[in-house]
Amino acid sequence: MTNPNAKTAALPYNRSRQAREAETMLDHITDDFDDNPPSMAYFYDLFRRAYCRGESIEREGVRVGTTCIHAPEELIYAFGATPVRLCNGSYHYDQIGADFMPAKSCSLVKATLGMLSSENAIPKTGKLDLIVNPTTCDQKKKASAMMAGMGHSVYELELPPAKESEQARVYWQRSVREFAVRLRQLTGKKLTRKNLMAAMAKTSRAQVAFRTLHNFRRKAPSLILGKDVFLVTNAYFFDDIDRWTDAVERLNAELAQREKDGFCAAQKKAPRILFTGSPPVFPNLKLPLVIEQSGGVVVADETCSANRMLYDMTSVDEWLLNNMVDSLADKYLKPCTCPIFPNNDDRIRRLLDLAKSFAVDGVVYQTFAGCQVYEMEQRSVAEALNKAGIVMLAVETDYSPDDLGQLTTRIEAFLESIKTRKRKAT
Amino acid sequence: MKRLKDAIDGVDLNRFRIWFQLAMFVLLVYGGYLAINLGNHLPMFACGFNQEGRGGICYLMPLQHQLARPWPQLFGMASLGVLTGFGIFWLWFIFLNKGWCGYVCPLGTIQDWITALRRRLGVRYARYTQDQFRHLSRVKYVLLALMILIPLGIGGGWFSRDMGTPFCLICPARMVLPLFTGDLSHLTVDFSSKTAVAMTVLGMLITGLFLTGAFVKKRFFCFFCPMSALHYLISRPALLKLRKDGDKCTRCGDCYRACDMEIKAIADDVKNADIMADDCILCLKCVAACPEPGALKATFATITIFESTEAGFIKRCQKGIGLDQPKR
Known part of the structure; x- marks a missing residue:
């Protein structure tokens, strides 16, 4: 295919428009705010190296790309392979990916396709030995054939269309077992109780670190800003898991100290925002950033690039291989609040619980233009939240920077209305 | 107070249960040797057939005895006895609710031991489908009904006295628990009458099923337990x-x-x-x-x-x- 950036292709990567997109975002994240936690430096640096300078962050061994949180990473680790989450947030790739998908489709899917079609994809995670594409939304499903057309080896991990029935659960457990068989063919290794246990411990340690970070965000006034947390969870997509966990643990230690010192990361009266809907993926942290630049603070989220990816933990009753694999399968299906499932009660209950336990003032609901499932759930979510006395702002956007001004105005007005409400209440 | 709460909430429940169940097992299966007697209205399977070691008796045994009295007696003054018996049973029950099953019942504990053995051997457990589960779940109510109706029928003169305590005759506890005090006498077929042969053979079969079932399925027998059904019917005030x-x-x-x-x-x-x-x-x-x-x-x-x-x-x-x- 033709490279739309043919003119700039000759430039070194760090001077390309693509690198500048990431750099601008990162500069805003670091420079627009005072008092960034020193332990965030690890993450700022990681993104600068990976996205702005195009440095390689390849890892040894078999690399398995995943296009959705439904692909069980513990299984991939157990086979000695490394998972890389492919969901992409770059406007540059969104434009390239537009060649593959209809005009009105989701930026995230387009950007992912755009990245996969590029020869020197950023972040540079190395050649993928396999792409696992869980059959979630229609756009991701149809992307399978396109990825295969680009020369990738694609495995469709079959997800049931609903999640509540026992039938769906058993179907999914079988899918996950099949996936283990595929990984065995790919790696030539055997799945054992021991290596799966070690893999699960790896993920579980990361999840515990995430949960600790999550719990720190309950504190009012806030100890950390949402833009930083989104960067942390985004790093989980491609960073080495143990290194990531260590970095998060250091951050947690710092937040514990901040709590002791009575530190405030945002103004005491800053409206506390719960972020939900289409997932913010770096460099598209546009909306969370605008919220915090306008004086709000994102204290919690319900998105598959952060909370939904790391929050729910596995429990195993009997530590035998069969039971462990089934337990993993359950964790990836049952608590999932993805809008592709017919009922969204779980998502609404989750949002209400987060709103309550994080003392949230308002909810911002991001929908990528073209993501129908999130659009369709918007009404029911807004109704449920309003009934509970929580205001919600629905924002339809995409990866293009064009609507930044308009978004800023809307967010500012929303935050202002929250502040007025709060003032009146007291 | 907060520290105590954290300690309890952080407890290794499985380990706690293993020791608690063991203690209860010793109390109810060997307590008799220490002259412990918790009476005969206990809301779980502390089997009365374990005559030497029993530290108390399962309520279903006296209940079936009482219900098999001739009707004029049963519906006369004896009804008072039945009601007080039930009252005492109920008082025991509301204290722990179904916790009697999970923490105290010796037959439940034995099933957990068989499960532990299976786990040690690395054998996975079986599961029911939801349909099977729904159907099997009803069996215990049928057994409970039969356990009440058959003794009533005996009292009314419709069934043979050999059917007395019908559930005990087929209950695996009758054969399994006495084994722990070295009593093998219940692992036999009673040839005294046709009914006795049928009931004891059925009992043997069910015991065999109990042992194999508990090996492949966690708490296999509890799905069918009429005591569990009875518990549920009176559990509201627990x-x-x-x-x-x-x-x-x-x-x-x-x-x-x-x-x-x-x-x-x-x-x-x-x-x-x-x-x-x-x-x-x-x-x-x-x-x-x-x-x-x-x-x-x-x-x-x-x-x-x-x-x-x-x-x-x-x-x-x-x-x-x-x-x-x-x-x-």
């Missing part, structure tokens, strides 16, 4: 309760995974606060396996005694994450 706060539940299904009785509602039902199902044995493994603070809890007379917490969950359910070890 003091020990299993409660759920549906608002805090993410329906992750961790509790359902842990459930020996495969009760799906424990994970999926977010409406009912009083979540104990008829098959529940109140082992509280679900509470221990729940990662959401306060979503599941055990209360005694409305006081919370054991509650799901994030820290407790991580300690119990996440193996080898090395939180106690120094970080790199």
